[in-house]
Amino acid sequence: MTLELHNLKPAAGSKKTKKRIGRGLASTGTYSGRGVKGQRARSGGRNKLQLRGLRAIMLKLPKNRGFKSLTKKPAVVNVGILAKNFVDGSKITPKLILEKNLVKTIANGVKILGDGEISQAVTIKGCTVSKTAEEKIKKAGGEIAV
Template sequence: MAIPYGLVAHNYMSITLSNLKPAPGSRTRVKRLGRGNASGKGTYSGKGIKGQRARSGGRKGLKLLGLKRIFQRVPKHRGFKSIHPKPAQVNLGWLEARFPAGAVISPQTLKAAGLVRNIRNGVKILGDGSLTKTLAIHGCLVSQSAKEKIEKAGGRVESR
């Protein structure tokens, strides 16, 4: 059967579990040292003869002196980065001052109002300050005292 002019026949192989392979060059073989002279890395296992570098634990410090100077100029990493980041905190008094009555408050509106910088780890509303306006809270964590004050003022809380 002839292929019409302008059409190209592709012979794509279907992918199944039986013919999956890693991409070429993505996997490198492990150097198997000390497995006989026929392997090419027998006897001295690529370490040469005697000397500090031939011993176990022989080398110390950075290998490239150029890199060493760069690392000496870079400041040390100090401090601690928590694996459980805390949400941004907003007090009820701030909401009272910034938002009109009946406003719907979400992490995005808090960021737009400039009350929080980063909403990646969520936002928590705390009960510090007084609240007289009715506010609707969506998608924020809310402390127990803040929830009581919001509902007492006639607002509602829909936490995430």
């Protein structure tokens, strides 16, 4: 038999015949697999949200309150941590801070805060600095380059 358009057929088992519901008295006939009367037998019956265990799960979930700010917050590093990780005279950049694993990401910038003490004279470049951190860095003989 030659392969031509009129004798093309799908592969055996690839096409499953659809179950015909509500035709005659046998198998899924008469009541169409819905049983007899009741809410579940009706069209659109049964509340979908309160399926047996789902209601308990819904009650356990925390209520979503408030909102998440759309403004991205910079990664924060304190002056005391810089003092422990950098030597006197080093130039500190966001890339260096990331390499030392002091922050997880520098995508939203790095801000240096004034918690802790610093005695090393360091140069900070490319980071935003709080007033207290700026005072402590300048007091130690360091500088902040913009």
